[in-house]
Amino acid sequence: MGSLKKFKLNDIINKYNLKTFVETGTGEGDSLFYAAKHSFEHCYSIELNNQLFKKTFKIFNSDYISVLNGSSSQELRKLILQISNDPALFFLDAHFPSAPDFGLGEYNDFEDEKDNIPIIDELYDIHQLRKDKKDVIIIDDLRLFKPYKPNPLPDELSIFPKVIEACAQYFQKSHEFLEVQQDEGYLVLLPKLKTTSETSKVRHLILPFIQKAEKIADIGFGGDKIISNAVGIDYEIPYTYTGDDHVDIGCDVLKGIPVDDHAFDCVYSSHLIEDFEDTKSILREFIRILKSDGILALVVPNEVIYREHCLKTNQQYNSHHKINHMDANYLESTLKSMAVNFEVLYKENLIIDYNSILIVRLIS
Numbered sequence: 001m002g003s004l005k006k007f008k009l010n011d012i013i014n015k016y017n018l019k020t021f022v023e024t025g026t027g028e029g030d031s032l033f034y035a036a037k038h039s040f041e042h043c044y045s046i047e048l049n050n051q052l053f054k055k056t057f058k059i060f061n062s063d064y065i066s067v068l069n070g071s072s073s074q075e076l077r078k079l080i081l082q083i084s085n086d087p088a089l090f091f092l093d094a095h096f097p098s099a100p101d102f103g104l105g106e107y108n109d110f111e112d113e114k115d116n117i118p119i120i121d122e123l124y125d126i127h128q129l130r131k132d133k134k135d136v137i138i139i140d141d142l143r144l145f146k147p148y149k150p151n152p153l154p155d156e157l158s159i160f161p162k163v164i165e166a167c168a169q170y171f172q173k174s175h176e177f178l179e180v181q182q183d184e185g186y187l188v189l190l191p192k193l194k195t196t197s198e199t200s201k202v203r204h205l206i207l208p209f210i211q212k213a214e215k216i217a218d219i220g221f222g223g224d225k226i227i228s229n230a231v232g233i234d235y236e237i238p239y240t241y242t243g244d245d246h247v248d249i250g251c252d253v254l255k256g257i258p259v260d261d262h263a264f265d266c267v268y269s270s271h272l273i274e275d276f277e278d279t280k281s282i283l284r285e286f287i288r289i290l291k292s293d294g295i296l297a298l299v300v301p302n303e304v305i306y307r308e309h310c311l312k313t314n315q316q317y318n319s320h321h322k323i324n325h326m327d328a329n330y331l332e333s334t335l336k337s338m339a340v341n342f343e344v345l346y347k348e349n350l351i352i353d354y355n356s357i358l359i360v361r362l363i364s
Contacts (some may be wrong), residue, residue, distance in 0.1 A: 004031035004091055009038045011239050012089065016136050016191060020044070020167060021350030022073035024080060024122060025140075029056045035091070036065055043085070044068065073121035080129045087133055087191075090126060092119050093140040117144070118260070120166050121159040127170035127286035133190040137175070139163070142185025148162050148179050178221070178246065180236045183239050184308065188237055197224035197242035198299060199270045201352045206268065206297055210357050213266035219253060219286065221245065226297075230268065234256060240271075252280065255257040262291045270299035277319045278351045279334050292364035302327040306354040324362035328356040335360065 005024075019042075021035040030191065036043050036062035045060070046068045047053040053069040068075050095117055102119045119139065126135065139145075147161040153159060164187075167177065170187050180186040199221070200205075206226060210216060218230040224243030225232050230288045236250035251258055254276065267286045276282050286296060303326040310317045323330065326348045335342060341363040348357045 002093070002186060003034070003344075004138070005034050006180070007138065007237060008235065009035065009089075011235070012237065013039055015089050015239060016089075017075050018089045018136060020083050020088040021091070022031040022046075022076070022083070022088055023091040023093060024076060024118075025095075026052060026067060027093070028052065029060055029185050029360060031091060031093065032065065032067075036060070036087075039088075040089075041123060044083070045080055046072045048072065065243065071118065073118035073125075076122050077125045077129070080125055083328075085133060088135045088138045089132075090122075090135055091140070092122055094138065095119060095141050095144055110138070117160050119163055123163075123166045123170055124247070131245045135259065136191065137171070137189040139167075139187040140184065140362060142179060142187050145187070148181075148185045151184050166220050176244075178237060180250070182236070187287055190237070195240070197222060197240075197270070198355060199224050200242075202270075202299055202355055202357060205346070205348075205351070205357060206299070206359070210268060210297055212265045213264075214357055215264045216266040217257075217259075217264045217289060219267060219269040219272070220259070226268045226270070231264070231297060232263070253285065257285055257289055259289050261288055262294075263289050263350075264294060265291055266297065268297040271301065273298060273331075274300050274303065274326045276320045278332075279323060280338055283331075283334065283338065283340075287362065289340070290362060293362055295359065295361050296330075296342075297357075297359045298331055299355055300326050300328070300331065301354050302350050302356045305350055309354045311329075324355075327356040331356075331358045332360075 001160055019040065021040040023032055032043060032045045047069055049058060057067045061359040074143040079326045103225055106184040143151055145160055175189040178188040178190065180188060203226060211227060216227060216230040217233055218225045219233045221232045221234055221241050222238045223245050224241035225245045230247055232248045233251065234247050235248060249258065267290050273279060273282050290296060303321060303324055307317065324358055330345045342360040343363060344360050346357060346359040350356060
């Protein structure tokens with residue numbers, strides 16, 4: 001059993017404009033409670049076990065939260081026909097719904113595999129009844145559906161690969177698939193958004209300076225690594241997802257990157273550093289994981305030009321930006337104020353739309 005608490009819901013809600021939360025398998029209500037603290041217009045949870053339902057209904061049921069009793073494969077279909085057409089978050093957690101995790105039943109209590117793993121019916125109903133709705137789907141217990149080394153399945157249980165097959169059949173064209181290797185594992189289906197990475201615009205300018213590096217970190221890469229052999233470092237679920245590259249190291253950069261000092265020959269980051277108020281702390285972390293003669297390659301928006309660009313093109317401004325005067329000059333002056341020894345390999349303050357580039361080599 002996993003928990004929705006592993007996910008930064010605010011980022012997911014804002015990016016995909018989610019209005020409704022739907023959960024199968026209330027349990028004791030931990031994930032429902034977490035979801036209810038966010039900006040969903042309504043939260044729904046379906047629980048089969050009568051004992052758990054009565055407990056959570058008494059605690060949660062309100063004008064804003066609905067706890068429903070019944071089989072998730074049946075109740076979900078009814079619910080889908082009632083909820084808003086706006087994008088929703090589906091947290092599918094009703095595997096082995098006899099509630100063995102709460103001491104209220106055993107695994108495989110039902111003779112029919114379909115009853116033990118109702119998720120295939122759930123996925124079918126979401127696919128059929130929510131076409132083109134841009135829903136986000138998080139499936140708990142990945143280890144039930146494929147081999148999972150971090151926390152393998154108990155010997156008495158079987159793997160159900162048909163769930164992965166159903167996901168591919170129903171959602172491969174419309175969603176990106178991400179695996180989050182925490183707890184028993186999560187499979188996250190994110191709607192494909194027609195966006196272009198900023199890296200794709202400047203890749204031809206960056207590669208000549210970094211392509212010979214043996215070990216490259218791409219921090220905040222959002223699905224499009226600067227080069228295929230780079231180590232992709234980002235949130236487990238990237239805030240931006242503009243390509244097919246998967247996360248190699250999932251982390252919150254503010255809390256530190258979980259790699260050793262001097263681990264990389266090159267650190268590349270595009271359109272990330274401007275989202276932090278303390279630029280120096282982020283640069284220190286980038287430099288910490290760089291070798292003493294490593295290359296630091298940064299792409300940021302020229303903030304003044306970027307705002308003008310948004311006005312001219314009627315593009316929504318990215319309110320995450322924290323530095324009003326962000327550009328290559330700002331980055332260079334910040335590095336100097338940190339007493340970092342470096343040589344500038346390339347600097348361009350405005351190129352291709354509103355991008356600024358600074359590439360430096362550290363000097364030990």
